[in-house]
Amino acid sequence: MTDELRPPYRVDVTHRAAQVQTEHADIADGEGSGVTVTVAGRVMLVRDMGRLAFATLRDSSGSIQLMATAKGTGSFETFQRLNLGDWVAATGEVIRTRKGELSVQVGSWELLAQARRSFGDKWKGVSDTDLRFRQRYVDLWANERSREVFLARSRVMSLTRRFLEDRAFVEVETPVFHPIPGGALARPFVTHHNALDIDLYLRIAPELYLKRLVVGGFDRVYEIGRNFRNEGLSRQHNPEFTMLEFYQAYATYEDLMNLTEELFRELAREVAGGEEISYGGQKVSLASPWPRIPLKDAIVTASAAGLLPRGLERPVLDDEAALSAWLAQHGLTEGKDELAAVLRKSDSHGERVGALFDYAGEKALPIDRPAFVTEYPAETSPLSRRNDVDPTKVDRFELFIVGREFANAFSELNDPADQRARFQRQVDAKAKGREETMDYDEDYCRALEYGMPPAAGEGLGIDRLVMLLTDQPSIRDVILFPLMRPERDG
Numbered sequence: 001m002t003d004e005l006r007p008p009y010r011v012d013v014t015h016r017a018a019q020v021q022t023e024h025a026d027i028a029d030g031e032g033s034g035v036t037v038t039v040a041g042r043v044m045l046v047r048d049m050g051r052l053a054f055a056t057l058r059d060s061s062g063s064i065q066l067m068a069t070a071k072g073t074g075s076f077e078t079f080q081r082l083n084l085g086d087w088v089a090a091t092g093e094v095i096r097t098r099k100g101e102l103s104v105q106v107g108s109w110e111l112l113a114q115a116r117r118s119f120g121d122k123w124k125g126v127s128d129t130d131l132r133f134r135q136r137y138v139d140l141w142a143n144e145r146s147r148e149v150f151l152a153r154s155r156v157m158s159l160t161r162r163f164l165e166d167r168a169f170v171e172v173e174t175p176v177f178h179p180i181p182g183g184a185l186a187r188p189f190v191t192h193h194n195a196l197d198i199d200l201y202l203r204i205a206p207e208l209y210l211k212r213l214v215v216g217g218f219d220r221v222y223e224i225g226r227n228f229r230n231e232g233l234s235r236q237h238n239p240e241f242t243m244l245e246f247y248q249a250y251a252t253y254e255d256l257m258n259l260t261e262e263l264f265r266e267l268a269r270e271v272a273g274g275e276e277i278s279y280g281g282q283k284v285s286l287a288s289p290w291p292r293i294p295l296k297d298a299i300v301t302a303s304a305a306g307l308l309p310r311g312l313e314r315p316v317l318d319d320e321a322a323l324s325a326w327l328a329q330h331g332l333t334e335g336k337d338e339l340a341a342v343l344r345k346s347d348s349h350g351e352r353v354g355a356l357f358d359y360a361g362e363k364a365l366p367i368d369r370p371a372f373v374t375e376y377p378a379e380t381s382p383l384s385r386r387n388d389v390d391p392t393k394v395d396r397f398e399l400f401i402v403g404r405e406f407a408n409a410f411s412e413l414n415d416p417a418d419q420r421a422r423f424q425r426q427v428d429a430k431a432k433g434r435e436e437t438m439d440y441d442e443d444y445c446r447a448l449e450y451g452m453p454p455a456a457g458e459g460l461g462i463d464r465l466v467m468l469l470t471d472q473p474s475i476r477d478v479i480l481f482p483l484m485r486p487e488r489d490g
Contacts, residue, residue, distance in 0.1 A: 085115025350377025
């Protein structure tokens with residue numbers, strides 16, 4: 001390749017690769033179409049056969065073969081020396097070779113940009129995961145599956161919007177900078193606004209602003225946007241992630257269970273080809289109905305399965321003194337493991353029950369189909385409406401699929417006095433050293449005093465949803481530019 005070639009400033013592309021493939025699918029082997037096209041993209045494979053050369057050109061729609069000849073192609077010798085990854089534009093007739101490959105028979109071509117670094121070809125791709133995540137611009141060209149995943153992600157976002165808007169939900173945008181972190185139990189990122197000389201927090205959830213809009217008269221509202229939580233990295237966690245949150249007035253958490261089933265099933269049909277999918281080798285049926293499992297029942301199942309000491313039954317979980325005695329009997333608060341540490345920090349019976357579910361109950365849920373977990377303790381749900389029959393519980397569910405949480409939803413608390421009391425308990429817990437708590441948001445309580453109608457709301461992780469529908473093992477596989485450790489010299 002020579003550096004003297006000056007690339008053009010503009011290219012008049014007439015066709016994309018997929019368009020050529022579709023419009024000329026019926027050309028017979030060894031025949032021409034009589035149609036001249038101009039295509040452009042990256043060269044992903046070159047085969048030099050002396051007086052004949054072939055190149056696979058890939059654009060964002062797909063691939064098409066270029067066929068160049070010594071007799072009929074300008075700058076043929078330079079074409080033979082193309083590198084993998086070079087950008088070219090080629091003009092010529094659409095033909096089908098004798099071996100049946102639809103091609104553009106190149107009459108003229110231009111080099112648009114050189115690939116000065118080595119580029120994975122269409123056969124080998126790029127297998128180094130650190131390189132794939134850190135240099136996504138290479139991964140997307142070298143690994144066709146990566147491109148398919150992110151096209152599927154785009155389709156999930158588009159279909160989700162259509163699904164909600166077909167049901168009269170209105171899309172809105174709420175602030176990313178929050179003066180008070182709220183809407184979830186998480187550690188925030190902190191920044192400083194110089195002009196106002198105040199600290200601000202990158203939002204951990206848009207919930208409290210969306211519910212302000214319900215107060216303001218938006219009875220069906222949603223937002224798809226980035227949230228930020230100052231937490232560790234894992235196959236399921238990235239500090240910057242995408243959430244769907246939606247709120248529906250005059251509805252309950254049970255209505256949202258039905259809506260969530262409909263959404264997942266429709267997305268699975270459109271993106272994965274059906275309601276039965278495979279994730280990590282596990283077959284998962286999304287067909288209705290999805291089981292609804294009380295949280296305490298999941299803990300009892302975990303005990304029977306040996307995930308906790310055996311013999312833990314529902315009456316013990318229902319009684320504060322009995323559960324405290326059972327925990328002491330089995331030494332679960334005395335060890336050095338994560339469960340013991342959480343139990344020692346728990347200030348209430350409901351928090352202890354919640355800790356047992358987080359530690360073992362989640363692992364006892366079915367993995368071959370989704371499951372809604374219901375009847376959460378009020379102490380673990382500071383924004384949820386209490387159950388009318390049993391006020392120690394709230395009207396809330398979390399959705400679990402293949403052992404992972406995908407959504408959290410509840411009937412909304414709209415009593416300002418109760419909300420103030422729950423905020424205060426969060427403040428008290430923070431004063432005792434607990435890191436993941438909510439701050440007291442007086443403006444939100446003031447909004448509730450203007451009156452919020454009965455409503456239900458849900459937060460759903462878009463990244464995990466895309467992982468499920470595209471069978472990807474890590475959240476980094478579905479985020480274009482995940483957070484990475486800084487590169488070290490050498």
